[in-house]
Amino acid sequence: MLKINEIRMDYEKEQIGITHIPEFSWTLESDKRNVRQDTWELEIAEDKAFEKKVCKSGRVNSDASAQIIPENVKLESQKKYFVRVKVTANGEETEWAETAFVTGILDNSQWKAVFVSAEEEADKDNSKGTYVRNEFTVKKPVKEAYVSVTALGLYHFYLNGRKVGNDELTPGWTSYRKHLCFQTYEVTDYLKEGKNAAGAVLAAGWYKGKMGFExxxxxxxxxxxNTALLAQMVIRYVDGTEDLFVTDENWSGADAPVVFAEIYDGEIYDGAKEIKGWAEAGCTAGQWxxxxxxxYDFSVLTGQGSGKVSLMEEVKPKNIFETPQGDLVIDFGQNMSALIQVTAAGKKGDVIRLDCFEVLDSKGNVYLDNLRGAKESLQYIFGEDGTITYRPSFTFMGFRYAKIVSFPGEPSLDNFTANAIHTKMERTGFLETSNPDLNQLAHNILWGLKSNFVDVPTDCPQRDERLGWTGDAEIFCRTACFLENTYSFYRKWLRDVEADQTEEGGVAHVVPDIISGNEGDNWLLEQGSHSAAAWADVAVINPWTMYLTFGDKEILKIQYNSMKNWINFMREYSVDYIWNYKLQFGDWVALDAEEGSYFGAxxxxxxxTAYFAYSTGLFVKAAEVLGCTEDVKEYTDLYNKVVDKFQRTFFDENGEMTAQTQTAHIVALYFELVPEKYKEKTVQGLLRLLKKENDHLVTGFVxxxxxxxxLSQNGHVKEAYDLLLKDDFPSWLYQVKMGATTVWEHWDGLKPDGTMWSADMNSFNHYAYGxxxxWLVRVMAGLEVDEKEPGYKHSVIYPRMGGNLDYVKAEYRSVYGPVRSFWEEKTEETxxxxxxxxxxxxxxxxxxxxEVKAADGLNFTAADGFMKAEAGSGDYEIHFVR
Structure with a gap:
């Protein structure tokens, strides 16, 4: 039995609104072992019967089942295309497997619509929502209809009274002047013959709303x-003719019942200001x-086929209780980015108000100080007597708790539901161990990702910041790529990393970059707004990590110039290959920092300089993958010079590191910058520094x-487990023991006595230390990528047992299918x-x-400290003695 389980396009099951030929991939299923694809065949057509083909590959002799990019395929805008694939392997042939995709507007010169706004110039500091609408006629039976939409600000688009699509916070946050996404929807079923109406609700969002920090x-x-809408709909009739309906100056506008909406501060909705039937044909209500x-510059528009923000998991509240100060509080049991949906009965003028927050203080009272200026409040004002269901539309909150400030009647758990909100990504990574605390840590890491992947990789989802800090995104990328299918998410965001690079190649601290060129009384701005080591290196490390995860050369091609420009920036501003530029965060918030400082020792x-070498080395690898031979030669030479300078500068004549910190030793070892003759001394130095801190870490972001x-790469797996499993301060499991449901910004964000770290920067949902x-995946579970055959085309499954664990289960749903490792310790065998x-x-x-007691058909041979065997596809169970 051989079959194709699914076809993917740019690693997604669904693509609606793309503006390029996607990469195709498929996963295969077989009841046999050692199955290797022999041939593949792919066709693309305008019709489901495949009579009007635009691509016919013929049978291709190849084992490639990913990164298939058909050539010379001509597509049309706003149109559905049908795809089918079949393959042969080991003498069997599959049936055709089918999928489809929809194009957006392929050429920005094809836009006939214009941006229209219901705001006046005087509304620039106004946070209200607005309606825009118009009516149109559908003249005859419709075959298909598609609409492409975007906004300056946030939008919800409606046809005949129905919200189109399930996306939220569209069009998302990009470097709007250089890159603005539009979304495309199939709307055939929304239309009717005769009079129809289209409209949208617009709000400030990231575009014109309050963003930044003090x-x-x-x-x-x-x-x-000012907010504005852009929409262009094509209607194709059964008889072969078509109509175009666009936003233009014939549209009308009015104020919406969303009287206030801001990303940080929440939303106020006044039911009395609703205009009944505003998005339906024949509406006569309201003052339009x-x-x-x-x-606007249409050249910056780009279609977004996937990776949009959606409402995801429903989280029911666990408890409603009264605090010692007398506040009524809802506990949802999970810190998250979410929107609370309220159902309640009330009378005209009644007000529902909920203020969201993360934690209780040491006395069990509402704690708001770490939100800084953010209000995180939702408010609904009844416009008439009756029962309503309300959920904010143009904001999001980071919280576990909500204070009930006002509510008609007696609130109960049934009145409230939280809808987690984040970019729609498929869960790909799963991890379970015999240790409940490690399982909770894995849960916290996952929810830290969900909470902070709201269109861009933010630092935190609750306070008046929520910016795309590049350092957090860089150090968490490998973990994120295991847990969720992050390809579309990162591909979109990396476009803005490049868009916001300086002319010399410097990379902003936050992307989208709202800091550069923004004057103010802020320590950050005074020292520099771009090009910090470990932060700016996201330009190289993230594309390379995506290549390893998906085996995708395309992302390296797309980001190659950005990667190269960042390396050139470091080279330009280095002095004799020592790199240090303006503001550097260094080992940010490390515990070996001086009292009162955020900067580690x-x-x-x-x-x-360590990152200069590391990123240059990765860039050389990327150049090799893409066949850029001249760059390989030039940047290999640069890499060797940086490494040589690092070794001569940061090791003394006795082989000791000049900086006696844990982090100095860690980066020198992990980035392979230690002279071979000093390697063991450096490892022992790290162990000594660990012992000095009673076997605890004092490290920060780097x-x-x-x-x-x-530790584990240098023969000290036991010490790595010991460090991982510490549960007193400072440690990963200390947070778990303190009741965390996400990862904290600081090791001691909440102290054992219930008091807080400084309120000015104390997020309890900050994924970086996640x-x-x-390490849990690559070492403990043993799922590793082979750089020579990335994307798990060839995997290395090498779990390191330890930590008194009875078992570890891990699964990664790769582009080829699930890769699994499950080890368990039995009484006399593993x-x-x-x-x-x-x-x-x-x-x-x-x-x-x-000794291998049962090899399940594999041939194991002895190696250095382990035994190994080569295996083809299939399921295996190996019994061995350690």
Whole structure:
């Protein structure tokens, strides 16, 4: 039995509104082992019967089942295309498997619509929502209809009274002047013959709303001063003719019942201001006025086929209780980015108000200080007597708790539901162990990702910041790529990383960059707004990590110039290959920092130069993958010079590191910057520094992600487990023991006595330290990528047992199918269960194996500290003695 389970396009099951030929991939299923694809065949057509083909590959002799990009395919805008694939393998042939995709507007010169606004110029500091609408006629039976939409601000688009699509916070947050996404929807079923109506509700969002943090002179209107809608719909009739319906100056506008909406501060909705039937044909209610046309550069528009924000999990409240101060509080049991949906009965003028927050203080009372200026409040005002269901539309909150400020009647758990909100990504990684605390840590890491992947990778979802800090995104990328299908998410965001690079190649601290060029009384702005080591290196590390995860050369091609420009920036501003530039965060919030400082004790020259070498080395690898031979030669030479300078500068004549910090030793080891003759001394130095802190870490953003790797890669798996399993301060499991449901910004965000770290920067939902997740997967569970055959085309399954764990289960749903590792310790043996996807292979390594008792058909041979065997696809169960 051989069959195709599913076809994907740019690694997604669904693509609606793309503006390029996607990469095709498919997963295969077989009841046999060692199955390798022999041929594939792919067709694309305009019709489901495949009579009007635009692509016919013929039978291709190849084992490639991913990264298939058909050539010379001509597509039309706003149109559905049907795709089918079949393959042969091991003498069997599959049936055709089918899928489809929809194009957006392929050429920006094809836009006939204009941006229309219901706001006046004087509304630039107004946070109200507005309606825009118009009517049109559907003349005859419709075959198909598609609409492409975007906005300056946020929008919900409606046809005949129905919201179109399930996306939220569209069009998302990009570097709007350089990159603005539009979304495309199939709307055939929304239309009817005769009079129809289209409309949208618009709000400030990231475009013109308040964004940033204290000290920025410009706190709002970063990209523009008025909201506006752009929409273009094609209607194709059964008889072959078509109509185009667009936003233009014939549309009308009015104020919406959303009287206030801001990302940080929440939303106020006044039911009395609703205009009944506003998005339906024949509406006569309300006071409508002509819209204004706004000019905008259409060349920055790009279609977004997937990776949009959606309402995801429903979270029911666990408890409603009264605090010692007398406040009524809802506990949802999970810190998250979410919107609360309220159902309640009330009378005209009654008010529902909920204020969201993360934690209770040491006395069990509402704690708001760490929100800084953010209000995180939702408010609904009844416009008439009756029962309503309300959920905010143009904001999001980071919280576990909500204070009930006002509510008609006696609130109960049934009145409230939280809808988690984040970019729609498929869960791909799963991890379970015999240790409940490790399982909770894995849960916290996952929810930290969900909470902070709201269109861009933010630092936190609750306070007046929520910015795309590049450092957090860089160190967490490998973990994120295991847990969720992040391809579309990162591909979109990396476009803005490049868009916001300086002319010299410097990379902004936050992307989209609202800091550069923004004057103000802020320590950050005074010292520099771009190009910090570990932060700016996101330009190289994230594309390379995506390549490893998906095997995708395309992302390297797309980001190549950005990667290269960042390396050139470091080279330009280095002095004799020592790199240090303006503001550096260094080992941010490390515990070895001086009292009152955020900056760790590891010298900036060391961390900067270490990253200079590391990123240059990765860029060389990317150049090799893409066949850029001249760059390989040039940047290999640069890499060797940086490494040589690092070694001569940061090691003394006795082989000791000049900086006696944990992080200095960690990055030197993990980035392979240690002279071979000093390697063991450096490892022993790290162990000594660990012992000095009673076997606890004191590392920050730079050292923490690689600490366990530096130990396990150098023969100290036991010490890595010991570090991982600490549960007193400071440690990952300390947060778990303190009741955390996400990862904190600070090791001691909440102290054992219930008091807080400084309120000015104390997020309890900050995913950066969740970067330990990649060690749990790559080492503890043993799921590793082979750089020579990335994307798990060839896997290395090498779990390191330890930590007194009875079992560890892990699964990664790769582009080829699920890769699984499940090890369990029995009384007299260790059992390893492995699953290898069809059309892939793996090297299976048995940690510290002395004897293989049952090899399940594999041939294991002895290696250095382990035994190994090569395996084809299939399921295996190996019994061995350690």
């Amino acid at each position: 000290g920025l002179e410009k706190s709002r209107n970063h990209y523009g001063e 006025k002509p819209v204004r046309k706004l000019d 590891t010298p900036n020259e060391l961390t900067c 050292g923490t992600p690689y600490f366990c790797h530096a 970067s330990i997740g990649e 059992v390893l269960h492995v699953s290898i996807p069809v059309n892939t292979t793996a090297t299976i390594c048995l940690d510290a194996a002395k």
